[in-house]
Structures are given as structure tokens and as C-alpha cells.
């Protein structure tokens with residue numbers, strides 16, 4: 001199992017890479033999005049050079065708010081074009097796993113229509129990515145629509161699409177994250193960890209919300225040994241490092257190597 005941390009896209013990417021490496025993470029979850037990671041504002045070779053210098057691995061993450069499921073076709077097409085441009089940047093870095101996000105139209109449109117809009121977009125993204133070997137992972141963003149019936153359909157309609165389990169997002173609307181882990185374990189390619197109160201998507205440190213982490217990690221590690229990003233968003237990074245210790249202790253027991 002490898003533990004990573006994302007760069008804050010409002011901060012200089014190279015500074016973020018250094019902090020992530022200096023604090024013992026195995027990889028960076030590279031958030032390429034505005035403002036510091038906006039298309040045209042970063043130098044791919046420079047980023048890759050820094051990542052390699054510190055010996056980090058990386059996974060890619062596109063902006064979570066791109067409207068690939070909008071009822072407005074022009075917006076969907078434009079969102080897909082933007083994702084393809086980000087994919088080109090990620091490909092230039094050597095190809096890897098890249099996250100896209102579920103996106104639902106407004107309530108005037110049915111969930112089936114939302115599935116159709118997203119599938120149209122995802123198909124175009126998958127076609128583009130398949131030529132390059134980049135694996136596309138779908139991260140449900142935790143809206144009322146991101147329930148298992150819809151996720152089943154999205155994954156069935158889009159063969160070749162992998163699942164990114166964001167545990168915080170899977171913990172709201174009365175959902176049970178462990179059920180989702182088990183349900184999609186064969187398509188699971190990456191995990192985001194953070195805590196919340198079961199109501200809001202708070203990105204809290206591990207142990208400060210209502211998630212039973214001992215149980216969740218014991219289940220997850222029974223079939224998964226891949227990359228896990230701590231998506232803990234706090235000003236005081238001590239909470240991030242505490243979360244990392246908690247994860248490693250729960251994963252490896254008390255004798256883990258710090």
C-alpha cells in the first residue's frame with residue numbers, strides 16, 4: 001500500500017511536491033486545476049522533473065467540477081475537450097491513473113438522462129485515453145445521485161472505466177462506504193481517505209468524523225494493496241501527518257515503520 005497527498009491547486013506546485021516528499025509520502029495526487037495548475041500555466045516537464053527528483057510516484061486528478069453531465073451539450077463537449085487537454089499533460093509525464101468525476105444535470109432532468117449525458121462524455125474520454133494507456137478512474141462526488149444503482153449503470157455503460165473510492169463521499173446520504181468498496185472491488189484502482197459527519201463533505205482528519213476506520217481498513221486491506229491519498233484539507237498540516245500515522249497503524253499494526 002502506498003500513501004499519497006494532493007497538492008493544493010492554489011499553491012505553487014513545486015513547493016507542494018517538496019512538502020509531500022519531505023513528509024514521507026510515497027506519491028503525489030497531482031491536482032492539475034486552477035489556479036496554479038490551470039492549463040497553460042504550468043510546465044509539465046518542470047513538474048515531472050521535481051517529482052522525479054524527490055523519487056515520488058504520482059496519480060492524476062482533473063478538476064472535479066467540469067460539467068461532463070450538463071444538460072447543455074456545448075458545455076459537455078467543452079468539458080470533455082478540457083479533460084483531454086489535461087490528459088495530454090498527464091500523458092507527457094509518462095501515463096498513469098487519472099481521475100475524472102461524476103457530474104449530474106439539474107433536477108429538471110432525470111437520473112437516466114444524467115447517465116446518458118455522462119456516458120456520452122465518458123465514452124469520448126475513454127476513446128482518447130485508450131490510445132495512450134492511461135487508465136481513467138471515476139470518482140463519484142457524493143451527491144444524492146451518486147448511489148450504487150447509478151454507479152452500477154455508469155460502470156456497466158462504460159467498459160474500461162475504473163472506480164476511485166472516495167471514502168468521505170461514500171459516507172454521506174446514509175451510505176455505508178464499506179458496501180461500496182466491496183461492491184466495486186474488481187474495478188477499484190485508487191482510494192481517497194478523509195472523514196466527515198455523515199452529512200457534509202468536510203474532508204476532516206481520520207478519526208474526527210463518524211467513520212469506523214478500524215473496520216473500514218480491515219475490510220479494504222483484505223482485497224486492496226494499491227494507492228491511498230489522504231484528502232484531508234486543513235490549514236494545520238499536523239492533522240494530515242496524524243492521519244497518515246493513523247492509517248499506517250491501522251494498516252500495519254503498531255510496529256509499522258515510520
Ligand SMILES: [Zn+2]
Nearest residue numbers: 139166192231
Ligand atoms: Zn476525492
